[in-house]
Amino acid sequence: MSLQLTKPKALAYSLPALIAILPFLGACLYIFRFSISGEQSRIDGFSIQPYVDLMTPFFGRSVWLTLRLAFIATVLAMLMAVPLAFLLISLRSAFARRTLTIVILLPLILNLLVQAYGWILLLGPSGVLNSTLRSFGIIERPIFLLFNETGVLLGLVQTSLPLAVFPIVSAVRGISREHLEAASSLGASHWRIFFDVTVPLLRPGLFGAASIVFAFNASAFAIPLLLGGRRVQMMGIAIRDMISPLFNWSGAAAAGMILIFVTMFVMLFAAWLTRLASEKVERQNAR
Amino acid sequence: MTSDTHLHINNVSKRFDTVDALRDIDLKIERGSFVCLLGPSGCGKTTLLRIIAGFEAASKGSLILDGNDISNQPPHKRGFGMVFQSLALFPHMSVARNIGYGLKLRGIKGAAQRDRVEELLEVIQLPHIADRPVSALSGGQRQRVAIARALAIQPPLFLLDEPLSALDAQLRDNMQIELRQLQQKFGVTTVLVTHDQHEAMMLADELVVLKDGAIRQSAPPTQIYNDPADSFVADFLGAANLIDVGAIKGGAVDLFGTPVQSATPHQDGDNILAAVRAEHVGLTPVLSNGKTCVGEISFMRDLGAATEFVVAIQGKDLRVRRSSAEAQGLDIGSKVALTFDPAQVSLFKAV
Numbered sequence A: 001m002s003l004q005l006t007k008p009k010a011l012a013y014s015l016p017a018l019i020a021i022l023p024f025l026g027a028c029l030y031i032f033r034f035s036i037s038g039e040q041s042r043i044d045g046f047s048i049q050p051y052v053d054l055m056t057p058f059f060g061r062s063v064w065l066t067l068r069l070a071f072i073a074t075v076l077a078m079l080m081a082v083p084l085a086f087l088l089i090s091l092r093s094a095f096a097r098r099t100l101t102i103v104i105l106l107p108l109i110l111n112l113l114v115q116a117y118g119w120i121l122l123l124g125p126s127g128v129l130n131s132t133l134r135s136f137g138i139i140e141r142p143i144f145l146l147f148n149e150t151g152v153l154l155g156l157v158q159t160s161l162p163l164a165v166f167p168i169v170s171a172v173r174g175i176s177r178e179h180l181e182a183a184s185s186l187g188a189s190h191w192r193i194f195f196d197v198t199v200p201l202l203r204p205g206l207f208g209a210a211s212i213v214f215a216f217n218a219s220a221f222a223i224p225l226l227l228g229g230r231r232v233q234m235m236g237i238a239i240r241d242m243i244s245p246l247f248n249w250s251g252a253a254a255a256g257m258i259l260i261f262v263t264m265f266v267m268l269f270a271a272w273l274t275r276l277a278s279e280k281v282e283r284q285n286a287r
Numbered sequence B: 001m002t003s004d005t006h007l008h009i010n011n012v013s014k015r016f017d018t019v020d021a022l023r024d025i026d027l028k029i030e031r032g033s034f035v036c037l038l039g040p041s042g043c044g045k046t047t048l049l050r051i052i053a054g055f056e057a058a059s060k061g062s063l064i065l066d067g068n069d070i071s072n073q074p075p076h077k078r079g080f081g082m083v084f085q086s087l088a089l090f091p092h093m094s095v096a097r098n099i100g101y102g103l104k105l106r107g108i109k110g111a112a113q114r115d116r117v118e119e120l121l122e123v124i125q126l127p128h129i130a131d132r133p134v135s136a137l138s139g140g141q142r143q144r145v146a147i148a149r150a151l152a153i154q155p156p157l158f159l160l161d162e163p164l165s166a167l168d169a170q171l172r173d174n175m176q177i178e179l180r181q182l183q184q185k186f187g188v189t190t191v192l193v194t195h196d197q198h199e200a201m202m203l204a205d206e207l208v209v210l211k212d213g214a215i216r217q218s219a220p221p222t223q224i225y226n227d228p229a230d231s232f233v234a235d236f237l238g239a240a241n242l243i244d245v246g247a248i249k250g251g252a253v254d255l256f257g258t259p260v261q262s263a264t265p266h267q268d269g270d271n272i273l274a275a276v277r278a279e280h281v282g283l284t285p286v287l288s289n290g291k292t293c294v295g296e297i298s299f300m301r302d303l304g305a306a307t308e309f310v311v312a313i314q315g316k317d318l319r320v321r322r323s324s325a326e327a328q329g330l331d332i333g334s335k336v337a338l339t340f341d342p343a344q345v346s347l348f349k350a351v
Helices: A007-035 A048-052 A057-090 A094-109 A114-125 A127-137 A149-173 A179-184 A189-218 A222-231 A235-241 A249-286 B043-053 B095-105 B110-123 B139-152 B169-186 B197-203 B221-226 B231-236
Strands: B005-016 B019-028 B034-039 B058-067 B082-083 B157-161 B189-194 B206-211 B212-221 B239-248 B253-254 B258-261 B271-277 B283-287 B294-302 B306-313 B316-323 B337-342 B347-348
Touching: A007 A057, A007 A249, A057 A094, A057 A149, A057 A189, A094 A149, A114 A127, A114 A149, A114 A222, A127 B058, A149 A189, A179 A189, A179 B005, A179 B019, A179 B082, A222 A235, A222 B271, A235 A249, B005 B043, B005 B197, B019 B043, B019 B189, B019 B206, B019 B212, B034 B043, B034 B197, B043 B157, B043 B189, B082 B139, B082 B283, B095 B110, B095 B139, B110 B347, B139 B306, B157 B169, B169 B197, B189 B197, B206 B221, B212 B221, B212 B231, B212 B316, B231 B271, B231 B347, B239 B253, B239 B316, B253 B271, B258 B337, B271 B283, B283 B306, B283 B316, B306 B337
Parallel strands: B034 B189, B034 B206, B082 B157, B157 B189
Antiparallel strands: B005 B019, B005 B058, B206 B212, B239 B271, B253 B258, B271 B347, B283 B337, B294 B306, B294 B337, B306 B316
C-alpha cells in the first residue's frame, strides 16, 4: 500500500479548500465584470470606459509609486531577512531560537493598526524620537519621518519581514553542511562558498520569499493609509478613494484589475530574469 | 625500508563539551599509503578525519604535514581532496563543473580545465557524461564523480568518509577494487573512514582500529587479522570466537582439551579470553560420547565453498567454518570433537 495520497484521494481531501477559494474567484470575476460595466455604480452593459478613464497622469503616478515602494521595501526586507534566517538557524539553544522566532513572527500576530500606531508613537511629530531630540536641543522643528514615503517604506519593510524570513529559513535548512564543506575542501574561501554554493542553492527559496513579499507590499492598504496619509497614493489608497468619496465602483474595479495584472507581470518578469541570470552564470562557468 | 612520514597526527585529543571524542591519538601516516580508520559508530573515527580535513579543531595536539604544523590552517588552505558520506556533489552544477570547480578556484580555466576534466572522466571510465546534470547519474556514477572531483586538485591527502556505505553490496565490492586501483595510480596518501571490516581489509595498507576515541591497534590488515592486540579487535574484525577459558596456570590455558601456551606473559590466575577464528577450528566426528570435550552441531549451513557450523560445547556456542568436503556425513545433532592449532589462538586477559 502506498503511503502517499493517490490523486483522487488528495482531490477529495482538498475539496474544502477548493470550495473556500471559490468565493474569492467569484469575487475576482465579479470585479472583472464590474470593471467593464457601462455604469459607474452598477453592472449594466459593457464599456471599456472605466479603463480609459484611468489613463491619467495621476493614476500612472500611483501605479509607478506602488511598484517603486513595493520593490524597494522587498529589497530591504530581503537584505534584512537573509542574515536573520542564518542567525535563527545558527542558534543552538532552543530558548533563544524560540524567542527570536516569536519576535520575528510578532508583526504577523499583531493587528496592523496597533503596529502603525506604534510607529506613530515612536516617530510621529510629537513622538518619542522627536520629543527626545527636541528636549536635547538638537532639533527645533520635528523631523517628518512619517506621513510621507519614508514612513510607508518603514511600515512595509517591518510588516513584510516575517514573510521573507521563514521561506528563507527553510531554504537555508535545505543546504547540507557537507555541500559547504566540499567547496571548502576544494579550496573555496567563505565568500566563495557563499556565492558559488549557498546563493545558487538558496535561489529558489529567495525568489519565493521575494515574490510573497512583493505581492504583499504592492497590495498593501492599511500601512500606506496610516503611515502615508493622503500624500502617498499607493494603489490600495487610490482604489479606496474611488469607492468611498467618489462612488466610482467600475473605476475602482478596473484599478483593482490593473493592480492584479501589474503585480503578476512584475513577478513573472522577475522569474524570467532570475532564470536568465542563472543560465548566464552556467554558460560563463562552462567556458 | 625507510619510513617517510607524510602526516603525523601528534597526540591529538578532542573534547565536545563533556565528552572525550578522541584521546591522545598519535599516528604516523606513510607517504602514498592507504590508511583505514575502522571502528564502531561513536568511536571517533569521523571526528579524526574531520580534524585532518580542518573542519574541526583538535582540543589538544597538532597535525604535522611534511614537517609543517598545519593545525591552524583553514580547510580551504589545506587543499585535501575529500569524498563525503553524502558525496555532496553540487546539484546546481554539471558533472564537468563539479570536477572542474577545484581547478577553477586554482585559476585553471578554459581549455586547460577542460582537458584535465576529460582526463579524469577517462580515468573513472565515464568519458561521455561531462555535460549531464548530477541528478541524472546513478549511484555508482555519482561515486566516481565525487572521487574525480576530489582527485582533480591533485591533493596532498585524499580523505574519504564512509564513501561506499550507500551502495549495494555488489557495487560496493567493485568500487572497492576501483578505489584501490585509483589510489595506487595517483599514488596519493589516503585516509578512509569505515565501520565495515571487510572494506577496511580490502583497501588498507595500514589498518587503525579505534574504540571510544582511542587507537586499539594500528598495523597492516593481515597482522591485525592474525594477531589482534586485544579481544575487542579480535571481535570487531569479525568471525572470531571469543571463549572464556578461565584462569591461566603455568602460562597455559586449556581450550576444550587443547593446551594453549600464552605468547605474552600473563600472571597465573589471570582470567583469560581465547580468540580463534571460525576457519581455524578443526572438526572431527566422534561416535561415542565418552570424552568430555565433545560438542554437538546445533546449526549448519552450506555456503557453497564452505560450510558454516555452530557447535554447542560445554554450554558455549562456537562458530566453525570448514570446507564443504569436510561436512560430508555431518548433520545437525552429530557429535564432534574440536581441534585447535595453538599458533592460531590469541589469548587476552579478560577485563
